[in-house]
Amino acid sequence: MEKIVSFAKRKGFIFQSSSIYGGLQGFYDYGPLGSQMKKNIRDSWWNFMINTRPDVVSVDSSIILNPKVWEASGHLKSFTDPLTECKSCHKRFRADHLTEFKCPECRGDLMDVRNFNLMLKTFIGPVEDSTSVAYLRPETAQAIFINFKNVLDTQRLKIPFGIAQIGKAFRNEITPGNFVFRTREFEQMEMEFFVRPGEEKEWFEYWISERMRWYTDILGIKKENLRVKKIEKQELAHYAIDCVDIEYNFPSLGFAEIEGVASRGDYDLKQHEKYSGEDLKYFDETLKEKYIPYVIEPSCGVDRVMLALICEAYNEFPKGRNFNSNNVETLLKLKPIMAPVKVAILPLVRNNQDIVLKAKQVFDLLSPCFVAEYDETGTIGKRYRRQDEIGTPFSITIDYKTLKDNTVTIRERDTMKQERVLIKDLLQCIQKQF
Numbered sequence: 171m172e173k174i175v176s177f178a179k180r181k182g183f184i185f186q187s188s189s190i191y192g193g194l195q196g197f198y199d200y201g202p203l204g205s206q207m208k209k210n211i212r213d214s215w216w217n218f219m220i221n222t223r224p225d226v227v228s229v230d231s232s233i234i235l236n237p238k239v240w241e242a243s244g245h246l247k248s249f250t251d252p253l254t255e256c257k258s259c260h261k262r263f264r265a266d267h268l269t270e271f272k273c274p275e276c277r278g279d280l281m282d283v284r285n286f287n288l289m290l291k292t293f294i295g296p297v298e299d300s301t302s303v304a305y306l307r308p309e310t311a312q313a314i315f316i317n318f319k320n321v322l323d324t325q326r327l328k329i330p331f332g333i334a335q336i337g338k339a340f341r342n343e344i345t346p347g348n349f350v351f352r353t354r355e356f357e358q359m360e361m362e363f364f365v366r367p368g369e370e371k372e373w374f375e376y377w378i379s380e381r382m383r384w385y386t387d388i389l390g391i392k393k394e395n396l397r398v399k400k401i402e403k404q405e406l407a408h409y410a411i412d413c414v415d416i417e418y419n420f421p422s423l424g425f426a427e428i429e430g431v432a433s434r435g436d437y438d439l440k441q442h443e444k445y446s447g448e449d450l451k452y453f454d455e456t457l458k459e460k461y462i463p464y465v466i467e468p469s470c471g472v473d474r475v476m477l478a479l480i481c482e483a484y485n486e487f488p489k490g491r492n493f494n495s496n497n498v499e500t501l502l503k504l505k506p507i508m509a510p511v512k513v514a515i516l517p518l519v520r521n522n523q524d525i526v527l528k529a530k531q532v533f534d535l536l537s538p539c540f541v542a543e544y545d546e547t548g549t550i551g552k553r554y555r556r557q558d559e560i561g562t563p564f565s566i567t568i569d570y571k572t573l574k575d576n577t578v579t580i581r582e583r584d585t586m587k588q589e590r591v592l593i594k595d596l597l598q599c600i601q602k603q604f
């Protein structure tokens with residue numbers, strides 16, 4: 171994991187937030203490559219969960235909601251972690267993460283455990299008193315439930331259907347750590363899928379297998395690095411009737427949750443009906459019956475998926491992939507759709523104006539369709555390695571032959587195979603790889 175952290179920083183994927191001021195624990199910034207890759211993850215999820223399905227629509231809600239939402243959802247009362255503190259060094263720990271009841275840092279005695287609410291507080295308006303308290307959402311899901319009626323009244327949806335959204339969530343984690351695995355500000359991709367009561371078991375299984383399909387078939391994560399862990403009854407969250415965690419086998423950490431799939435019953439809509447006084451029932455025209463639908467929720471974190479993808483793709487090879495070499499180089503074997511840069515445009519030399527001009531024309535041709543990087547500095551071998559390191563699947567080289575016959579070479583990252591193609595066929599040729 172240490173290697174991954176330093177790689178992510180060195181190549182501009184992820185930086186410690188506010189680093190020039192010494193950082194801020196539990197917060198990270200995504201650099202040029204990280205922000206592109208994060209967008210790829212969001213786009214892929216959006217495509218898989220919304221665009222390619224006739225039964226799922228999207229919303230994009232505000233981060234701060236009426237505080238009553240959190241009263242109704244149970245977060246104000248129950249969204250807590252058990253907190254303890256060392257009597258000697260005063261470090262704080264999550265009691266459920268400790269294996270024994272001594273301070274893991276100094277072996278001092280620990281204080282009694284108390285429940286600590288994870289919601290981050292703020293105040294709305296100029297007066298900071300109890301009437302102006304508000305919370306940064308700890309999950310995006312509740313905003314979907316409180317918009318259930320709005321969506322139902324404006325769309326022609328028939329059960330079963332889903333409402334999905336991607337957005338930031340905030341949790342005042344007691345012990346943020348393991349890089350972007352546990353942070354205080356992160357991004358969630360959540361979908362609430364509303365079904366007829368009685369049909370929740372089938373849909374729960376369906377969504378577990380669909381979500382696994384996204385990880386393996388779309389993102390390209392190996393099956394053996396994923397695991398579905400059933401959450402035992404006594405460990406279920408206050409709203410859940412059933413739940414599994416989809417876990418990834420992280421280096422150092424081992425298998426850890428990247429997504430939860432929960433069967434939430436009718437808990438949330440019922441609570442919001444009770445607290446808001448609004449009728450949140452659905453009229454089922456087929457059954458001629460009004461009821462509160464049951465809900466299946468796949469909920470995953472963009473940041474944890476990104477970390478998993480980098481861990482999965484990170485490979486080290488002897489330099490030049492020549493096994494006699496002692497120097498190591500990095501190859502990021504991301505699937506092309508996940509790579510932050512899709513295509514590198516490399517003029518063989520930079521002191522030939524015709525080659526440079528041609529290369530710029532190739533950049534103009536490809537960049538509206540693919541994230542492209544133009545690079546003319548260093549030897550061609552060095553430039554290929556630079557692209558391998560950040561996972562760029564295709565590098566295009568413009569050379570002397572290009573000036574004669576309008577062909578360029580496409581080099582493929584994993585095989586290092588090079589093929590000559592006509593510039594006019596280039597776009598189509600790359601498009602075929604996605």
Ligand code: ATP
Nearest residue numbers: 343351352353356427428429430469470471473474
């Ligand atoms: P954990 O048990 O690890 O604290 P959780 O079960 O509380 O996680 P959920 O409430 O199920 O997490 O949230 C859904 C998803 O949101 C998680 O699977 C994870 O990908 C992401 N997530 C939750 N908390 C964090 C966090 N502090 N930092 C980064 N991602 C998070």
